[in-house]
Amino acid sequence: xxxxxxxxxxxxxxxxxxxxxxxxxxxxxxxxxxxxxxxxxxxxxxxxxxxxxxxxxxxxxxxxxxxxxxxxxxxxxxxxxxxxxxxxxxxxxxxxxxxxxxxxxxxxxxxxxxxxxxxxxxxxxxxxxxxxxxxxxxxxxxxxxxxxxxxxxxxxxxxxxxxxxxxxxxxxxxxxxxxxxxxxxxxxxxxxxxxxxxxxxxxxxxxxxxxxxxxxxxxxxxxxxxxxxxxxxxxxxxxxxxxxxxxxxxxxxxxxxxxxxxxxxxxxxxxxxxxxxxxxxxxxxxxxxxxxxxxxxxxxxxxxxxxxxxxxxxxxxxxxxxxxxxxxxxxxxxxxxx
Ligand code: EPU
Numbered sequence: 011x012x013x014x015x016x017x018x019x020x021x022x023x024x025x026x027x028x029x030x031x032x033x034x035x036x037x038x039x040x041x042x043x044x045x046x047x048x049x050x051x052x053x054x055x056x057x058x059x060x061x062x063x064x065x066x067x068x069x070x071x072x073x074x075x076x077x078x079x080x081x082x083x084x085x086x087x088x089x090x091x092x093x094x095x096x097x098x099x100x101x102x103x104x105x106x107x108x109x110x111x112x113x114x115x116x117x118x119x120x121x122x123x124x125x126x127x128x129x130x131x132x133x134x135x136x137x138x139x140x141x142x143x144x145x146x147x148x149x150x151x152x153x154x155x156x157x158x159x160x161x162x163x164x165x166x167x168x169x170x171x172x173x174x175x176x177x178x179x180x181x182x183x184x185x186x187x188x189x190x191x192x193x194x195x196x197x198x199x200x201x202x203x204x205x206x207x208x209x210x211x212x213x214x215x216x217x218x219x220x221x222x223x224x225x226x227x228x229x230x231x232x233x234x235x236x237x238x239x240x241x242x243x244x245x246x247x248x249x250x251x252x253x254x255x256x257x258x259x260x261x262x263x264x265x266x267x268x269x270x271x272x273x274x275x276x277x278x279x280x281x282x283x284x285x286x287x288x289x290x291x292x293x294x295x296x297x298x299x300x301x302x303x304x305x306x307x308x309x310x311x312x313x314x315x316x317x318x319x320x321x322x323x324x325x326x327x328x329x330x331x332x333x334x335x336x337x338x339x340x341x342x343x344x345x346x347x348x
Contacts, residue, residue, distance in 0.1 A: 011035055011042050013052070013073065022076060023061035024124050026243030027318045031056070031074035038078050038099075040152075040159075040187055046075055047157050055154070056347075057185050059098060062125035063133060063245055065346045067318035077128055079187060082108075087195075093147060094191045098128025102135070110225045115198030116145040116191065118225040119207075122232045124239055124246060128186040132176040133343065134169045138228055139204030143169035145191045151176075151184035160184065171280075172250050172343050200224060206231055235306045243312030244303065248325060249283040250343045251308075262336065283332070283340045284308035290331040300324045322346060 017034035020026055033052060037043045046052070052073035058064070059077045078099040086093035092114055096105055102125050106117045119140040123130075130142050131149055146169070149162050168175040176184060198221055202208050210227040211219050219227075237244050254262065259279040263269060266289075272280040287293065287307035294304040299316035302324070303309040310321055325342060332340050 011037065011046070017074070019058070019061075019066060019070070019074065022058055022074075023064050023066060023245075024239035024243060025065055025245050025318070025321065026239075026312050026314075027066045027316070027321075029066040029318065030069045032069070032071050033073040034076070035073065036076040036078050038080070040079060043075070043077070043079070043152060043185065043187065044157055046073070047152070047154065049073075059129045060101070060125035062239070063129065063344055065245065065318050065321055065342075065344050067322055067346065067348055070347070077126070077185065077187075079128075085190065090195055090197070092193050092195060094193055095188055096127045096191065097188050098126060098186050100127045101125075102127055102130055106225065109193060110222050113221070114193040114195065115200075115221045116140075116193040118221040119201055119204070119228055121225040121228040122236075127189055131167055131169075131174055131186060131189060133172045134167075134174050136172070137232075138207055139201045141169070141171075143167075145193060147190040147192050149186050149189040151180075151186045154183055154185060159187065171253070236309060237303055237305075237311055242303075243314075243316075244309050245344045247283075247308045247343050248310040249287075249308055249328075249340045251280050251283050252286075252338050252340050253278055253280050254338060255279075258338070262338070266336075281338065282308075286332045286336055286338065286340065287328055290328065290335055292328055292331070297324050302328070318347075 014034045017031045018028055019031055020028040035046060037046060054072035056070050056072040056074045058074055079097045080099050081097040082100060083095045084092050085095045103122050105127060106121050109117050119138040123135050123137060135142050146164050150159050151162060153160055207227050210231055211223060216223050256277050270282050270285055274280055284307045292302045293307040295302045298320060299313040300320040301311045301313055303311050310325060329340055332338055
């Protein structure tokens with residue numbers, strides 16, 4: 011394993027931001043990861059995996075460790091389910107396709123989400139009515155101080171909407187090395203009522219969808235709205251959809267009767283940030299190379315050479331405008347590295 015110097019991270023983050031790592035190395039095994047943590051001369055470390063939920067705003071004065079640990083294994087099986095262990099460096103979408111092609115159900119609604127397996131639990135990735143937590147059993151993570159591997163059950167992870175233990179108390183303290191998922195072998199629990207999955211299936215005259223049909227529908231829908239990071243730098247949704255209490259919601263909906271919303275409980279409502287941002291006139295807007303995607307206002311994009319600071323500035327303008335117009339605070343979902 012080589013430690014490199016002054017390496018551009020442009021190809022290691024889906025926003026395509028060109029910052030430099032003072033030192034850089036790639037780890038391919040757990041052993042290499044442990045080894046690198048024992049090197050005292052690099053006490054300042056920064057972990058990167060798929061780089062799909064990160065905005066770099068300056069050079070990284072640390073040893074950047076790229077987690078590239080691969081592998082998957084069925085560790086347990088019964089008539090109905092498999093328990094699949096997947097290493098952190100596996101690409102998420104490739105895993106979903108592998109499951110769909112092998113008739114293992116559960117992940118199909120989360121097709122085409124960028125990023126790697128190891129970062130999926132950090133923000134409890136989700137799409138089209140399914141979140142990682144719905145199939146999650148446990149994960150292993152290296153404690154950055156002791157260098158020991160810890161096991162986390164689903165409860166330990168404290169999953170919530172785009173949130174987990176690893177984004178809060180556990181932030182920067184653990185490196186997820188593998189996860190275990192429980193997937194169905196038959197009688198799959200299909201979720202087709204969310205978003206436009208149903209209409210996409212109907213368009214193709216599919217009445218009894220398979221998990222492959224659902225995956226294909228999600229891929230088509232995502233491709234129509236969300237930019238491909240390989241063609242246009244982005245990190246998916248830049249903001250979280252705000253969750254407001256009933257008092258705020260009642261006032262909001264009285265003034266904006268046409269606004270879309272999801273009722274989460276009698277006391278809480280989720281309002282799509284994309285709608286709020288579009289109403290503020292930002293959809294398709296561009297400040298230099300930093301912009302708001304033309305088909306989905308929740309996604310900020312890098313048209314080529316935007317700096318992280320420029321994207322951050324645009325995001326702040328959007329937050330201010332949404333606050334001024336709707337009195338609602340929207341928060342970044344993307345991890346902003348200052
Ligand atoms: N909307 C607008 N204008 C926009 C975007 C959205 O009016 O520019 C409206 C839509 O018309 C719709 C509502 O907002 O009524 C919701 O839009 P959409 O179904 O596209 O979903 P979203 O709430 O914007 C969330 C996730 C996405 C996920 C989709 C589908 C968050 C932060 N984002 O987006 O996740 O793919 O639902 O499940 O929860 C990601 O996290 O990176 C991501 C892409």
